[in-house]
Amino acid sequence: MNPEVITSYIPLYIEAFLLTIKIGWLGILLAFVIGLFVAFVIHFNVPLLAQLSRVYVELFRNTPLLVQLFFIYFGLPKVGVSISAETCGFVGLGLLGGSYMAEVFRSGLESIPKSQTESALALGLSKRQLFISVILPQAISQSVPGILANVIFLLKETSVFSAISLMDLMFTAKDLIGLYYDTTEALFLLVIFYIIMLLPVSVIGSVIEKKARFRTLGV
Template sequence: MDWGFIAKYAPLYAVAAQVTLFVSLWGIVAAMLVGLVVALVIHAKVPVMRQVASAYVELSRNTPLLVQLFFLYFGLPKVGVTLPAEACAIIGIAFLGGSYMSEALRGGLESVAAVQEESALVLGMAPGQSFVHVVLPQALVAAVPALVANVIFLIKESSVVSGIALADLMYLTKDLIGLYYDTSEALLMLVIAYAIILIPVSVAGTVLERRLDHGRG
């Protein structure tokens, strides 16, 4: 192990990790919004929109992110839609993640007993009020474990954005291996960088789940 190499290039990994975090974070936020809309449309059985939403979920869940990214980054410019790589990455993660988030939220919505809404209506709440103040909070709590799993999944999936030339952790590692042949050092830093990002998320998720469980029990 060449520790001098590691010390020299560790700062580059910090920069590359920011690219990974930037696209993951915005992708996850957008995926949550898409997921919420899709889950509501399917849950409320809005005609036509519901079929469109289900078709989207199937398309997004059954195709690889890399192909979605290549279509956005290399395919769309041919019809005059040229987006920067960062935008493609965020849209791709949102497109993929939206369906996973919607499934998680839908599971949460379905877990809320019908009597909750009925009781809220009996107490004189409007349907909108009962949804926002009674049903949704309980659904979100029930969905937390699945949502956390999706967040971890999407951060891991973001590793393919190196395929559209974004200088993330994967891209930097391949670059360093190609330039200097310090393969073991570059790979070690790659693994450590992902461990530093993913382990805290996983631990925070477990803590959050336990706390919410306690609140419900």
């Protein structure tokens, strides 16, 4: 392993790292919004939307992200819808993540005892107050472990963005290996930067999960 080669490659990896982080977290934010919406639609069995939401969840949970990205990036232009690679990346990640987040939030909603809803209504809370003050906080608290697991999963899924020519970490590593054959150095930096991206999320996530568990237990 050549330290000089590693040093010379670091700026390229930093640029790729920032792009990967940007698209990854935009996708995660979109996944959170979609998942929360779909979970409520399914939980409260909104006519027509509930059936469409179930189809969406099954479709995206059972197809690889790579296939979804190819469909968005290469398929949609055939019908006149053309988007950039970056937009394709975070939209594809958001749609995939939304299907997983929806199941997590739905489980959180179903874990709330009906007696709490009935008690809140009996105390005179409006449906809006019931949703904001009783249902939503508990559903999210119960869903924290699943949310954190999905965040890590989605960040790792960013490794397929290179397939649509995004200059992410994986693309940079493959490009350097193909050009200069510095396989060991390129892969070493790839691993290091993925650790830098994922380890803080894992550590902070563990702390948040413990606090959410204690809050649920009333500690």
